[in-house]
Amino acid sequence: MTIEEASERYNIPMKILKEYEEWGLCGAVKKVMGAWHYDDSDLEKLSLIMTLHDVGFTTQEVEAYMRLFLDENGTGEQQMEMLHRQRDNVLDEIHFREKQLERLDYLRHEIRREMNHEQEEK
Numbered sequence: 706m707t708i709e710e711a712s713e714r715y716n717i718p719m720k721i722l723k724e725y726e727e728w729g730l731c732g733a734v735k736k737v738m739g740a741w742h743y744d745d746s747d748l749e750k751l752s753l754i755m756t757l758h759d760v761g762f763t764t765q766e767v768e769a770y771m772r773l774f775l776d777e778n779g780t781g782e783q784q785m786e787m788l789h790r791q792r793d794n795v796l797d798e799i800h801f802r803e804k805q806l807e808r809l810d811y812l813r814h815e816i817r818r819e820m821n822h823e824q825e826e827k
Contacts, residue, residue: 711748750775
C-alpha cells in the first residue's frame, strides 16, 4: 500500500506518515518504484503513533516512545514512565480546566444575582 493509500484508507495525516518514514522506524516498509509500501505491521505501528498523538504526546515524544517500543531490550518500564508522565499532564490540565469552570460559574452566578436584585428593586 502506498503512502497516499494508507493516508486515505486509514485517515492518517500525511505529516504523520512522512514523520514515520523520516524516523527510520519503517522496518518492513519497502520502497518500490519510488513509492513507499506499507504492510500490516507498519499500519499497526502507525495506529499506535496516532494514539500517542491523540493522547497529547509531542512529535519528539512519539518518536522516543516508538524507538523504545521497537527496542527488543525490555524497555517497558521506560514506556510506562512516559505514559505515567503524560497521564499526569492530562490530569493537571483537567484540574486547571475545572478551576476555570468554577471561576466562570462564579462569575455567572454573580451576574444572575445582580440581575435578580435589580429586578426585585423595580
